[in-house]
Every structure is written in C-alpha cells, then in structure tokens.
Amino acid sequence: MSTATAHTEDHHHEETFISKYIFSMDHKMISKQFLITGIIMGVIGMAMSIAFRLQLAYPDTGFPILEWLFGSKWAPDGVLDAGYYMALVTMHGTIMVFYVLTAGLSGTFANLLLPLQCGARDMASPFMNMLSYWFFFLSSVVLLSSLFVETGPASGGWTIYPPLSALPKAMPGSGMGMTLWLVAIVLFIASSLLGGINYISTVLNMRTKGMSMTRLPLTVWALFLTAVLGLLSFPVLLGGGLLLLFDRGFGTSFYLSDIYLGSAGALEHTGGSPVLFQHLFWFLGHPEVYIIIMPALGITSEVIAVNSRKPIFGYTAMVISLLGIAFLSFIVWGHHMFITGMNPLLGAVFLVTTLIIAVPSAVKTFNYLATLWRGNIRFTNAMMFAIGLVSFFISGGLTGIFLGNATLDIQLHDTYFVVGHFHIVMGCAAIFGMLAGVYHWFPKQFGRMLNKPLGYIHFWLTFISAYLVFFPMHFMGLAGVPRRYYAFTLLPEYGVWFDVNVVMTMAAILGGIAQLIFLYNFFSSMFIGKKATQNPWEANTLEWTTPVERIHGNWPGEIPTVHRWAYDYSNPAYESDFMPQNIPDAGSKIELFETKQSLEDTKQKKAPNASFFTLVKNWFKPKTA
C-alpha cells in the first residue's frame, strides 16, 4: 500500500487537528486515547503504590520526595500521614481496578480489535464510542481532582463500604473526596455502558461475510463476553451508589443503623444495613474481576497461538470456558463476604460455585500449555508477556482455591494473603495480558515496531519484581499480618516481617523503574521505531490485512470475506505456516501462496486436529521414524 493511495483515502475526510486527535470517532484513534489515558492513570496508580510501600518498609523514616509530592500537610517531614496512607491505598485500588484494567484494557483492545478482527468499517455507533471515551476522561479528571480537595481523597478502601463512605463526617476522606469518588464512578459507569452497548452490537451485527461466531478469534470472544459482564454488573453498582448518595446527601438510612459518631453523638439513622451495600457492591465487584482478566486471557490466546505457530488448543473448549467463567462470575460474589456474616448454607453454596470456577480457568490454562507444547515458539516480547500471564494465572489461581474456602477464609480474610492473591491473579496477570497486547498490536496501532531488547529488559524486570513484591505476601498473610495497616512498629509480633517488607519495597521500586523503560520505549518508538510491515507477526486475523497507514474505514475498497477460522497455523496442507482468514479454501484459487500438494493430497491430509482425544491417541501411538 503506497502512501499515494492512503492520500486519496484521506481526501474524503478533511480532518482538523481536533476532529482527528481529540473528538475523533475513528475506533483506532479512540483505542489510542484509551490506551494513553490508561497508561497515564497506571503511572499515577503505580507511583502511589511505591509511596505507600515506602511507608511500609521504613515507617519512621522521612522521605523528602514524599513531602515534595504530597505537601507538608499529608506528608509532614516526609512521613506519610496515616489517613493519607489509607487515601493512597484507596486511590491506588480504584485507579488500577477501574481506570487501568477495566477502561484502559477493555477500552483499548475492544476499540482496536472488535471492528478490525470482525471485519467492520468501524463500531456500530462511532459517536457513542467517542462519548464513551470522553465520559471516561471526565471521570478520570473528577477522580484525580479529589486528590486536591482539602480533606483529601476517599480513604475507605476501593470497596467504599459504609458507614465510612455513607457518613460525610466519619473521617476526613469521607467528605468531599468520597463524593467526588462517587461522581467519578457514575461517569465511569456511563462510559462503560456506552462502550459495552457498542462492543456487543458490533460483534453481533457487524461481522463480515463468512465470519461466523465460531470463526471469531478468541480475543473477540473474550472482549464480547467482557462487555456483557460489564453491561450487567455495572448497573447494580449504579443502584448501590445511588442509595449511597442518598444516604450521604438526603439523610436516608439505607445502609445506616444505630451509629454513634465521636464528633456528632448518636445519629438518627435507623433501619438500614451496611451488608446490603456489600451485596450490591460485590455483585459488581466479582464480575469486575473477570471484566479485568478476560480480555487479558483473550489477548493471550491470540498471542500464544500466533507465536507458537500452532492452532489454539481446544478452540471450542476455550469459548465454552469463557462462557462458563462469565456465567459463574455472577453467582460467586458471596465469597467476599464470608466473614461479614451469612447463613452457613448460603456460604456453602458460594463456596461450591467459587471452586467450580477453577474448572473453566484450568481448562484455559491447560489449553495454553497444550498450545505451547511442541510449538515452533517465537519468543517475541508479546509472547514473553503472554507466557508471563499464564505463570501468574496459575500461581494466583491456586491461592484462589485457598480463599474460596469459607473455613480457611476465617484465617486468611483481610490479611496480606488476599492482597498477594488478587495482585497476582488479576493485577499482574491482567497487566501482563495488557502489555502483551500492547507489544503485539503496537505495529497495528502506530505503524512502527517497539524496540525488542528494551522489551526483554522490561519483561524480565517486571516479571521478577512482580513475584518479589507479591509472593512473600502469601507467607505474611498465613502468619496473620493484616492488610491496610499503616505501620507495624507498635506490633512487635510482626517484627519478623520488617526485612521482608524492605525487600518488597525494593522490588516495587525496581518494577517502577522497569515501567519507565517501557514508557520510554512506547513513546519513542511511536516516532523513531522501525517501520512496521503489514503483517509483522505473520498472523491470520483480519486486522493484519488492513494497510499499515491506518485509513478511515479500515479497508480500501471491499471488506475481506472470511473463509476460515483464525487459527490455521502450520497446517500441513499449505506451504506457508499461516493462512490468513480472508484467503479462500484450498481447492479454489490461492493467489498468495502456492500449495505444496495437489488437491487430492490436501483432502487426505487433514489439518492437525487439536482435540484432547487426538492428543491422547497420539500419545499411545508407536513412534515412527
């Protein structure tokens, strides 16, 4: 594709700077907006985590940089204020969960990949898509603005349990900061709703000819089901948040009952229950975990299949397990509330459903491993991160089985074990999936390649530091070290963990430095990276059939027709080890590739059937020379 043709494409859309880069309705630009906003939020969230890790490792030491960052009010003499420590933890959680791993991950890759991989010119409604980004942007601004209010940002934890969140006078962070938090989340839900409606209708209605649901790449399946989850769970948080806003602003008592407040005496609230909020919150909160991890799993499926040069193992099983995870995620929320108090029978039900989720998750893990097995693996940067995801998904998933047990949870609840578990399984795993996606689709998004050696350095530093930060937390948690504590100086029984905390903080700083390398790589490669070819990874999916210049409408002329599934790698019927989806079947004319065998041979030699039974059968078959 020459630049001349690209020019003629552009001629039809006279674009100003504002319509091209700011209020763009092109899904590729919106995906970049989501990605870069997500990266900025990620940097802020990570900086916060390093700030409070410094406090955990050196509780009494002053760091001038903290005073410089947060001012003498929140970090007098460079030592974090205890209330502000909680505020940082809250904001770190909120930013990472909602802004980076929900909007940053789904927003980026759903916008980029759904139209491209389904074969559509754009999203179903480009205008709503633009609105979706701007609601998200506004929401980010509102959330960050709460850092600058007098009483500080929300500080009751990202789960905003009442009564701390429902009584504006309960503590400093319950005031204006909490209100801004709720406003930000309402805007966020609007963004997620606009986006989700678009994603779902694009997948259902805008697929190109021949792209049946069973031929969809697994990324599309994952992003589609993620959108469904978001669509059905976020409104419940909206309902819960509405009740909370009423409690805060209009004197109702939905979540409040019989409270004595030091500053205000006995309050007049009667009849509510804070447990109601926990139910409503976790009805979102648990699907939210899968909203975070499922796009990452989809990206991994794609990256692993492409770079193993093998069809994904068990495509149908992968789709069914995604469906299973999506369904089950709605009936397990109670496992966050074992200690809150519930009918033991109900607890047992939630225990069982929680443990059942291990089945589809294990199916996915084994399918990744089976895809890797004897593959012709290309260790690209994206592949490294995808394998990293599999590693984190296993180690984090296994501790999930501990936590799903209502009995064990009595010991482990609210300890560092929980922190370690969810940071590994949904924090690190999802971030690794996101980074795999960034490395894999950077050539598509920006038309240039990322620097490969820097990518390896980034991977190894991130991988090692992530395990160093989060793995020791499991042992701390088993020993009973509670989470959300400002300092352990007055609790000598936790003294043995001081040195571990120092190591973890060092590793966190190392991880932060690794992300600086990535940031440099990301922003410099945009301008000075090696020019990308049209299909740098030799992948099958439709996005690599579009020109590198990223034109409006994605394809010049006709949209390609799809003739095969997305995973025709190393098919012995073809000479090339990949076969893009838009190439017609063998038998009809193949212009791009010459087939090695004649037509008769092709019919006899079937594609390697990646099913479990074939694997078992081949296992017992005597080896031939």
Add this chain to the structure above:
Amino acid sequence: MSTQTISKSSTWRGGNSPFKLSYGKLMMWIFLLSDAFTFSSLLVGYGAIRYSFPSTEISQIESLDLHFAENVQDKFANGADAHHGEHFIPALREAGVFNEIQWPSPDLVFNHFPFAHGLHLPLIFVSLMTLILILSSVTMVLGVEAGQRGDKKAVSKWMLWTIIGGFAFLSCQAWEWTNFITAGATPWANPYGPPTFAALFFLVTGFHGFHVFSGVLLNIIVYINNLRGTYEKRGHYEMVEKVGLYWHFVDLVWVFVFTFFYLI
C-alpha cells in the same frame, strides 16, 4: 481500488445478525437489559430492607372496622374536607397500626384520591396511574404499527396520545408525592412508620418517574421529527419502534414497582 465515501449503509455488507435486528434496535435492547439490572438492584435493595421489618399484622387492622377513616372523622368531628393526614395518621398511630418498628401496609398509606378527602380508598389512585401508563403503552403499540404501515398521520396521532398519557402519569405521580410530603414524609422521616419506607418510596418511584420523564422527552422528539417528515424521508419509522421499546420497558418496570411496592 477506487475509494468511495464510506457511508453508514455501506458499513456492513455481510454476516448475519443472529437476532435479525438492525444494530440500532439491538443497542436499545442491550441498553434496556442493562437498565433492568439497575432497577433490579433498587428493588432487591428495597426487598432486603422491607423484609428486615415485620409487617403490619392483619389482626391489628381487623380490630378497626372497614370504614375506619370515616369513623376517624366522626371521632374528631372536624368536617369532611379536613386534610386526610391530619386525623387519619394520628388515629392510626394511636391505635398502634403505624409505628416505628412495623412496615406500614401500603393500602393504609396510599388510600387517597383527589376530591375524596377522608375516604379510605386503598390503592385506587395508584391503580388508575397504572391503567394510564398501560393505556399509553397501547397507544404506543398503535403508533409503532402505524409506523410500519408508513402512515405518518396515524403515527402523529398515536404519539401524541402516548405523550399525553406520559404527562398524565407524571402528573398523577406529582399529586401522590405532594400528598405524601404534605402528610409529613421526607427521606428521613415518615409519619406512617419507619423512615426507610418513605426513603425507598421516593427513590424507587422517583427513579422510575425520571425514566418516564426521559421517555416523554424522547417521545416528543420523535413526535416533532415525525411532523417534520424526517422518517418519511428516511423511508422507515424505526425510531418510533426504538422509543416504543423504551416506553414499554418503562411500563413493564412500573408493573414490578407497583407489585412490589404497593401490592405486597
């Protein structure tokens, strides 16, 4: 490889929607599904709070005879046009029917009717509201049907009736709220019983009323567009169908609100 401006119609040229719907209508369905979850969360919250209170027992009401309200008037001898809340509530509080611990029976709370002060007419007014809303759904169906025939005039007529129905419902709701508020109910206080009853009433019916109000606005936009012939030029009346979906949904939600809040 000549390039053409990519218009909406050439956006998609293959594949089949599994639901045989245009993407616009599909989006409306998806939105409604999502909104259904919002209402469900509110109703579930209502259920959780409501059943943490014991209900008014039938035996408590049985001891008062059916014409209790009129007896109250006799007892206070204050003329038939005195405001309902002034005597009815104190009498029932005195009788122990309305108290802070028990969830009040809705048919003792919502028993007013315009120009019928002091009469005990349980749920008659809210039933009328429900009837109005359901009738407006009927007119909406007729409007959609007219749209499918391409009958611009009939679309106008039925949309107008639907808008009138929506406004009528909203007015009724305004009257009911006024009545409830003048009796002394606020989100934090409720003369009929636990304050949460009033809070939930304002929240649930208010949120629904907000949806009805948005629906009326949408209907007005569609009505004006139709008058200007936008849909005639477009060749189809799908927009009428889409707002119709929304309107029916709002109606359906009201049926649930009515059932859970008033009847049970």
